[in-house]
Amino acid sequence: MVGKLSEIEGSTxxxxxxxxxxxxxxxxxNTPHGRGSREDGEAIxxxxxxxxxxxxTTVEAALAAVNxxxxxxxxxxxxxxxxxxxxRA
Incomplete structure (x- = not known):
């Protein structure tokens, strides 16, 4: 898991x-939620x-992919x- 881009700007x-x-x-x-998530999600x-x-972009889609x-x-x-x-072959 990685933090939001908008929360770690300027960080190393x-x-x-x-x-x-x-x-x-x-x-x-990438499950957008909260402030800055739209811009973060787009960049990701x-x-x-x-x-x-x-x-x-959803947990359901992630589960379907894994399955x-x-x-x-x-x-x-x-x-x-x-x-x-x-x-119809």
Whole structure:
């Protein structure tokens, strides 16, 4: 967990944007809440996008992502077209 950008400005502590840019973070869960969160969230999402790091903005989305990754580990991924999924192949 990393503190808000707006709360550690001027500090020597690494912030989320720096850590994403350094490759120290591979998945971002950014749940905006409180003052400064809109600007912080935008900066974090931009950094994640620029550095090809997946990000979500809700706990529910984070849980869905983790569950999807867990399921992927349990079975082989099968690539199919949308038509095949909907029985129109």
């Amino acid at each position: 502590m690494d912030n989320a944007v720096d850590l994403v840019a350094q490759g120290a973070i591979s998945f971002v869960v 999402r931009k950094a994640a996008n620029s550095n090809r790091v997946s990000s979500v 999807g990754l867990w399921e992927q580990r349990l079975s082989e991924v099968e690539v199919r077209s949308l038509q095949e999924y909907h029985g």
